[in-house]
Amino acid sequence: MRRLTLGAMLAGAMGCVGAPRAPEPLNPVRFLLINDVYVADTLADGTGGLARVATVRNRLADQGPVLFLLAGDFLSPSLLSKYYGGRQMVEALNAAKLDYATFGNHEFELDRDTLVARIGASSFKWLSSNCTLADGSRFPKVLPWDTVTVSGHLVGLFGLTLSGSYRRYVRCADPDSAARQAIDTLEKMEADLIVGLTHQTIAADRNLLSREPRLDLILGGHEHEAHDSVVSGRHLLKADANARSAQFVTLWGGKEKWRQAVGLVRIDSRLPEDTLVAPLVERWSDSLRNRLGPERKVATTEIGMDARDAVSRRQESALGNLVTDAVRAGTGADVALLNAGSMRLDDVIPPGEVSNYQLESIFLFADETRMVTFPLGLARLREVLEHGVSEASLGKGGFLQVSGLSFAYDPSRPSGSRLVGDIRGPGGQAIAADDTLTVAFGVYPSCEGGDGYRLPEAKASCQQWESAPRAADLLLQYVTDSLGGRVRAPAAGRISRTGSTNPG
Ligand SMILES: [Zn+2]
Incomplete structure (x- = not known):
């Protein structure tokens, strides 16, 4: 019975007519989640594609009320967001008639003014019960919770984001106590139904459901694979990343008697594109092509490269080696260093064709990961490498991928004295104590103290950082010219x- 009901509703969403229709639940509350x-x-x-999701949303809305929600991580990182700071997403989501969003951790990669501007331009509402500006004041227009009446039921919603080491302008308080406060408040307001819109791990979500009857x-959101689990009859749902799917849930029965039916809607070519959203999306893609030229194959890789953060922030990786080799070749420096956090792909590159857009997508920071070159003595190089390995045990972005040298370290030794033995040059020879090397390293660590690096030696190069080469260009040049594709x-x-x- 549940299945049939849901099936009929999903059939409606997918636009299939003629499917047998079971009686629909009375006064349902329905949500569509990406x-x-x-x-x-x-x-x-x-x-995927937001124009197709909009079609699903509109078909559901034709049948009855539906709330369309986005559980965080959408303004960054992406190739378009590198240039436009998420403006393209707000525009598309406005046109897709999104109702509510919460912050994902990636939203806080935007600078403060950009994020505030994006929130300001949203026609959907933002919810966050635990993230505020650093002084504790709310982001303009962001609500800790909200209520809305759907099919005669008072629905209470609140937003929640995992805490982390975000940029200085933001502070995310403990999600659990913030959730409790929001639920207390919504209960006092006599909400019939209380829904958390969260961006945290499955484990944290399940704990929250267990603790809060x-x-x-x-x-x-936050995990990128679709998820549906149940804690005491209540669902925890996540959809696949990049709108490969959406979760659709129907609740009926009323306060303390809610029943829930869930279905995953695949977003694929069976769904036509919404005519309002599609042209907006197309216009932004055009602007990207104007900047970068058309997407084209630039190389074939014989190896798969695991470019997930969990790998490249803890150990040397094939992609880290490739990028630093490219930087060393392109700048002519003796040594190239790359803080792993500047690689933003966080994905596996499978063997096969690689496009210029894929290479561009490795580096998504607004400074374009430009590489400055400067002299550094051996003793100082050692200090820099020590700092890099101190980040490894925590899997932090300051861990260094390297080219033009090799070294060993012992993670069990005290921080600052973990390097063991000599630092060796590319031929395996120990670098002499009185050698001064030219080092190529990103603008963020070299010029801005990013990831805790202090490099006064880079000062002169940093004054012209805007004309320094972009890591993506050096990589493209290297794979096409030096490696012959x-x-x-x-x-x-x-x-x-x-x-x-x-394990340190
Ligand atoms: Zn996330």
Whole structure:
């Protein structure tokens, strides 16, 4: 019975007519959820696309009230957001008639004024019960919670985002106590249904459901795979990232008697594009083509490259080796360093064709990851490498990928004295104590103290940072010219871990 009812509703959403219709639940409250949507456009594999999601939303809305929600991570990072700071997403989501969004961790990568401007331009509402400006005041227009009447039921919603080391302008308080306060408030307001719109881990969401029997439903994000689990009859739902799917949930029955039916809606070519959203998305794609030229194949990689943060922030990686080799070749420096956090792909590049857009998508910061070159003595180089390995145990962005040198370190030794033995040059020879090397390193660590680096030696180069080469251009030039369009495994063994087996 549940299945049939849901099936009929989903059939409506997908536009199939003629499916047998079971009696529909009385006065249902319905939600459509997407999360972690970095691109508005259809993906390379033909799935996704906000214009199609808008079609689903509009078909559901034709049948009855539906709330359309986005559980965070959509203004950054992406190729378009590097240039437009998420403006393209707000425009598309406005046209798609989104009702509510909450912050994902990636929203806080925008600078304060840009984020405030995007919130200001949103025709949907923003919810956050735990993230505020650093002085504790609310972001303009962001509500800790909200209520809305749907099919005669008072629906209470609140937003929640995992805490983290965000930019200085933002402060995210403990999500659990913020959730409790929001639920207390919504209960006092006699909400019939309480829904959390969250951006945190599945484990944290499930704990929240277990701890809070008054919470009826969590619509979440942060994980990129669709998820549906149940805690004491209440669902925790997440959709696939980039709108490959949307979660659709129907609740009926009323306060303390809610029943829930859930279905995953695949967003693919069976769905026509909404005629309001599609041209907006297309216009933004055009502006990207104007900047970068058309997307084209630039190389074939014989190896898969695991470019996930969990890998490249803890150990040397094939992509880190490739990029630093490219930087060293293109700048002519003796040594190239790359803080792993400047690679933003956080994905696996499979063997096969690689496009110019894929290479461009590795570097998504507004400074374009420009590489400055400056002299550095061996003792100072050692200090810089020490700082890099101190970030490894925490998987932080300051961990260094390197080219033009190799070294070993012992993570069990005290911070600042973990390097073991000599730092060796590309031929394996120890670099002499009185050598001064030219080092190429990004603007963020070299010029702005990013990731805790202090490099007064870079000062002169930093004055002309805007004319320094972009990492993406150096990489493109390297794979096309030096490698002749064929990427093989770069020489490895640059960073070795020694000493005890203590994982540090
Ligand atoms: Zn996230």
